[in-house]
Amino acid sequence: MAPRAVRVGSARFRMDDLLQTTINGIASGSIYALGAIGLSLVYAILKLVNFAHGDFMTLGGYVAFAVNVSLGMPLVVAIAAAVVAVAVLGLVTEELIWRPMRKRGAGLMQMLLLSIGLAFVLRNLILLTWTGESRKLNVDDTASYGIGIGRVSLLQILVIGIAAAALVGVGLLLTRTYVGKSMRALSDSFDLAEVSGIDTKRVVTYTWILGGGLAGLAGVLAAVFTTLTPNMGWTLLLGIFAAIILGGIGNPFGALVGGLALGLVQEWSTNFVEPTYKEAIGFAVLILALLFRPNGLLGHATRTG
Amino acid sequence: MGPLLAFGFWAYVLTVAGIYAIFVLGLQVHVGDTGLLNFGHVAFMAAGAYSTGLMVTNGVPLLAAIPLAMLVAALLGVLVGLPTLRLRGDYFAIVTIAAGEILRIMIQNQQGATGGTLGLRKASGGWPSFNRDILRWFEDTLGIELERRVPLLVITWLVALVIALLLVRIGRSPWRRALRAVRENEDAVAAAGKPVFQLKLQALALGAAIAGVSGVLFTLLQTSLYPENFEPIVTFVGFAILILGGIGSYFGVVLGSILISFIISGVRFLDFPLAADKVAALRFVVIGLIIMAVMAFRPQGLFGKKEELHLD
Amino acid sequence: MTDADTILHVDGLARHFGGVKAVDGATFSVKRGSITSLIGPNGAGKTTAFNLVTGFESADAGRVHFAGDDVSRLRADHRARKGMVRTFQLTRVLGKMTVLENAMLAAPDQPGERMWNVLTPRRWRSREAEVKAQALEVLDEIGLSEKAGDYAATLSGGQRKLLELGRALMARPDLMMLDEPMAGVNPTLGRQLLEYLDRLRTERGLTVLFIEHDMDVVMGVSDEVVVMTQGRVLMQDRPDVVRKDARVIDAYLGGADE
Numbered sequence: 008m009a010p011r012a013v014r015v016g017s018a019r020f021r022m023d024d025l026l027q028t029t030i031n032g033i034a035s036g037s038i039y040a041l042g043a044i045g046l047s048l049v050y051a052i053l054k055l056v057n058f059a060h061g062d063f064m065t066l067g068g069y070v071a072f073a074v075n076v077s078l079g080m081p082l083v084v085a086i087a088a089a090v091v092a093v094a095v096l097g098l099v100t101e102e103l104i105w106r107p108m109r110k111r112g113a114g115l116m117q118m119l120l121l122s123i124g125l126a127f128v129l130r131n132l133i134l135l136t137w138t139g140e141s142r143k144l145n146v147d148d149t150a151s152y153g154i155g156i157g158r159v160s161l162l163q164i165l166v167i168g169i170a171a172a173a174l175v176g177v178g179l180l181l182t183r184t185y186v187g188k189s190m191r192a193l194s195d196s197f198d199l200a201e202v203s204g205i206d207t208k209r210v211v212t213y214t215w216i217l218g219g220g221l222a223g224l225a226g227v228l229a230a231v232f233t234t235l236t237p238n239m240g241w242t243l244l245l246g247i248f249a250a251i252i253l254g255g256i257g258n259p260f261g262a263l264v265g266g267l268a269l270g271l272v273q274e275w276s277t278n279f280v281e282p283t284y285k286e287a288i289g290f291a292v293l294i295l296a297l298l299f300r301p302n303g304l305l306g307h308a309t310r311t312g
Numbered sequence: 313m314g315p316l317l318a319f320g321f322w323a324y325v326l327t328v329a330g331i332y333a334i335f336v337l338g339l340q341v342h343v344g345d346t347g348l349l350n351f352g353h354v355a356f357m358a359a360g361a362y363s364t365g366l367m368v369t370n371g372v373p374l375l376a377a378i379p380l381a382m383l384v385a386a387l388l389g390v391l392v393g394l395p396t397l398r399l400r401g402d403y404f405a406i407v408t409i410a411a412g413e414i415l416r417i418m419i420q421n422q423q424g425a426t427g428g429t430l431g432l433r434k435a436s437g438g439w440p441s442f443n444r445d446i447l448r449w450f451e452d453t454l455g456i457e458l459e460r461r462v463p464l465l466v467i468t469w470l471v472a473l474v475i476a477l478l479l480v481r482i483g484r485s486p487w488r489r490a491l492r493a494v495r496e497n498e499d500a501v502a503a504a505g506k507p508v509f510q511l512k513l514q515a516l517a518l519g520a521a522i523a524g525v526s527g528v529l530f531t532l533l534q535t536s537l538y539p540e541n542f543e544p545i546v547t548f549v550g551f552a553i554l555i556l557g558g559i560g561s562y563f564g565v566v567l568g569s570i571l572i573s574f575i576i577s578g579v580r581f582l583d584f585p586l587a588a589d590k591v592a593a594l595r596f597v598v599i600g601l602i603i604m605a606v607m608a609f610r611p612q613g614l615f616g617k618k619e620e621l622h623l624d
Numbered sequence: 625m626t627d628a629d630t631i632l633h634v635d636g637l638a639r640h641f642g643g644v645k646a647v648d649g650a651t652f653s654v655k656r657g658s659i660t661s662l663i664g665p666n667g668a669g670k671t672t673a674f675n676l677v678t679g680f681e682s683a684d685a686g687r688v689h690f691a692g693d694d695v696s697r698l699r700a701d702h703r704a705r706k707g708m709v710r711t712f713q714l715t716r717v718l719g720k721m722t723v724l725e726n727a728m729l730a731a732p733d734q735p736g737e738r739m740w741n742v743l744t745p746r747r748w749r750s751r752e753a754e755v756k757a758q759a760l761e762v763l764d765e766i767g768l769s770e771k772a773g774d775y776a777a778t779l780s781g782g783q784r785k786l787l788e789l790g791r792a793l794m795a796r797p798d799l800m801m802l803d804e805p806m807a808g809v810n811p812t813l814g815r816q817l818l819e820y821l822d823r824l825r826t827e828r829g830l831t832v833l834f835i836e837h838d839m840d841v842v843m844g845v846s847d848e849v850v851v852m853t854q855g856r857v858l859m860q861d862r863p864d865v866v867r868k869d870a871r872v873i874d875a876y877l878g879g880a881d882e
Contacts, residue, residue, distance in 0.1 A: 056402055056405075104604075104608075107608075108608065113607075113611070115402070116349065117607050117611050118607075119402075119405075120551065120555060120603060120607050121603070121604055121607040121608065123548055123551065123600075123603060124552075124599075124600045124601065124602070124603030124604035124605075124607065125600065125604060126600070127548070127596050127597065127599055127600025127603065128597050128600035128601060128604070129600075130596070131593040131594070131596040131597045131600065132593075132597060134589070134592075134593040135590055135593045135594065135597070138589065139589060245406070245409055245410060245413060245544075248406040248409075248410075249406070249410060252403055252406055252407070256402065256403070281421060283417070283420070283421050284417060284418075284421060286413065286417055287413065287414045287417040287418060290410035290411070290413055290414050291414060293407065293410055294395055294396070294407055294410060294411065297395070297396070297399060297403065297407065298395050301398065301399055301400075301403075478743070481742075481743060482742045482743065484745075485736050485741075485742040485745070485748070486728075486734045486736035486737045486748060486752060487736060487737050487738065487739055487741070487742045488742070489721075489725060489728070489729060489737075490729065490737050492718070492720075492721055492725075493718050493721065493725075493729050496718035496719060496720055496721060497716045497717075497718055499680065499700075499712065499716050500712075500716035500717070500718055500729075500788075500791070501701070501729070502680070502699075502700040502701040502704065503678070503680075503700070503701075503704055503709065503710050503711070503712070503716070503791075503792070503795075504701075504704065504709075504729050504730035504791060504792075504794075504795055505701055505704035505705040505709070505730065505732060505795050506701055506729070506737065507699075507701050507702075508701060509699075514739040518739070
């Protein structure tokens with residue numbers, strides 16, 4: 008079947024390009040979404056805008072690299088190791104930094120700037136340990152399968168499949184389990200949840216395990232899908248923030264929608280403009296969206312007074 | 313390393329410190345005075361730098377280009393502010409980084425005009441030859457042989473001083489009282505009948521124009537401009553300076569910029585038993601630790617007033 | 625609709641939050657030079673009504689006329705400059721500024737608040753001196769002159785209420801809208817304040833609209849009472865009429881269950 012070409016501006020726009028960019032968009036959108044859900048949970052429950060979240064992801068990628076390439080273990084083991092390592096990192100920073108700071112009554116900005124400091128430290132410790140050379144995980148990045156008029160690569164299947172499974176898991180966890188419901192109660196009102204007998208300390212622990220674990224997973228998937236450098240997470244972080252804001256801050260489901268929307272818009276834009284502009288397009292969409300919905304796509308105007 | 317070379321190197325580090333000081337004075341107007349958490353400040357520096365570079369490479373005299381570059385930076389401030397200043401603080405922070413990245417990516421992609429990643433060469437226009445004239449004048453008339461970086465070093469710090477003094481003078485005005493009130497509580501300011509949005513927009517434009525000046529001086533220092541000079545990290549180094557010196561303190565900005573510039577550029581000069589890229593990483597670990605330590609133990613910075621600290 | 629005697633007329637004002645109708649078609653008016661109180665059980669929509677009238681929240685429907693002008697589309701600060709000045713139930717003091725600065729902020733017509741005048745103090749220095757004198761006077765009236773140089777963050781809850789009232793007075797309002805001004809203020813001072821407001825009414829023709837829960841205060845000082853329940857205005861009349869109305873008594877008893 009001969010592809011039908013339509014002229015849009017100077018670019019050739021074709022149906023199979025649309026399909027291809029849609030698959031790409033879902034894959035990169037899934038990575039944004041995984042990163043965004045973790046970041047959004049931490050923000051919703053702990054009121055922490057964690058600028059180190061991207062570097063948490065990077066660390067996940069490098070732990071997977073160490074296990075998968077340096078030690079030669081299978082990818083599954085590497086993923087598990089990355090998830091556990093970043094969850095532990097989350098818990099350690101909670102014990103050493105965030106909880107003591109909350110106890111001292113630190114404000115939102117103070118915590119935010121602290122997390123920027125932590126981001127610097129993590130990123131450059133990673134650089135010291137693994138150098139700035141770009142790395143690849145041991146996955147066959149040439150295998151691909153034809154579907155209809157497009158092709159889907161093994162990497163895309165891996166990323167979309169794992170992300171979808173994780174997202175369904177998180178969705179079930181948040182809506183069906185006691186821990187998940189407690190998390191949502193805490194995100195509505197920390198104090199109220201505490202008075203109503205929810206063990207807030209335990210919920211905070213689970214939040215870091217979940218948020219950190221998702222960051223670790225997102226980091227591995229990003230490393231599989233793109234290339235692994237010490238700046239990987241930081242570069243993704245802005246997109247992740249964009250996804251969260253698009254979806255409405257503090258709403259994990261909004262983060263999912265925002266992530267996918269951002270991934271799709273970025274990839275679709277490559278049908279019309281140079282791919283080097285795709286990040287800029289993503290941010291422009293964010294700014295435009297906020298003009299019309301200042302509280303995000305799924306955000307509600309909150310009642311004051 | 314001979315002593316003369318070493319002096320030239322320190323002159324360079326101190327010039328960079330002065331440029332950072334100006335950059336952060338602009339940031340202080342946003343963050344310290346008005347409470348605008350501007351994480352895209354580097355965009356205004358880039359606007360100042362690239363508009364200077366583009367004008368002089370297209371035949372505009374440098375002296376005419378400088379005020380225009382400031383104007384361009386201020387206008388960019390207005391352009392960024394119009395859609396974003398009504399947003400909540402945390403949204404504003406993220407959206408300003410995004411705006412800065414959009415600008416950088418555009419500069420990178422408009423290769424025909426900006427040279428893209430290959431750089432914009434001869435961006436400082438007539439400055440190098442003017443600098444040579446200054447050096448020759450000193451040698452011929454006064455018999456003093458100046459290091460070639462000294463004139464810019466002196467100019468940079470004079471400009472920093474003038475801007476700081478102007479800001480101190482502005483600091484006593486009812487306008488800045490209204491800005492500080494915006495920083496504290498926008499509702500209270502609106503209830504008092506003050507135009508919150510305009511005040512924020514004016515502060516954003518003023519701070520952006522100041523950052524534009526730092527961009528001009530950066531152009532004179534580097535001669536060639538590259539998009540990677542204007543990555544978000546520059547803004548965060550600016551925040552490190554602001555935090556270290558003290559949010560709200562102009563004097564703190566000056567000292568903070570010297571300290572941080574020493575850490576960034578200065579450690580290169582010390583003898584480390586490590587490879588160059590490792591040293592580079594190490595200094596940002598140190599900057600990160602400084603930010604964390606100041607935020608944890610002295611959130612008002614070295615010179616900020618605890619009562620006026622506004623990090624909440 | 626509006627005549628010279630009416631300073632504020634609110635018509636069919638509505639605001640919904642998700643499915644909740646916080647204000648649902650409220651209509652009432654305030655007579656020039658009167659002290660009018662706005663009462664109603666918790667959740668009746670009084671504070672939201674205040675926010676809508678003053679422009680701090682945007683209304684889904686309805687109009688607000690102030691001093692004969694339709695101000696429905698104006699921003700909050702513009703409405704305040706027209707003479708409609710409010711205080712907040714949860715005080716909005718500027719904690720990291722001094723008490724004096726808090727009061728001085730609200731003074732109108734200060735050319736030094738324009739950006740291009742900042743470097744020419746001769747254009748605003750004399751006005752600044754006037755403003756300072758006025759602010760000290762107002763602080764004296766509200767019993768805060770001793771605190772003038774302190775950071776507002778150091779004030780107690782009651783003192784913050786007073787400071788906010790003082791700041792509102794500095795703005796030279798025609799209509800003063802106070803959201804629970806007496807909450808947390810000691811009763812003696814509260815009475816002094818009421819007397820002060822009453823004096824301003826006679827001297828300056830100030831109109832006062834206030835939300836209050838203390839029925840003794842409401843019935844004692846109000847010329848008129850507006851009763852809200854479930855986002856609507858139940859009635860508006862003289863205090864002695866309102867006090868006897870069966871619907872009002874009902875609304876309060878019904879409201880107690882919420």
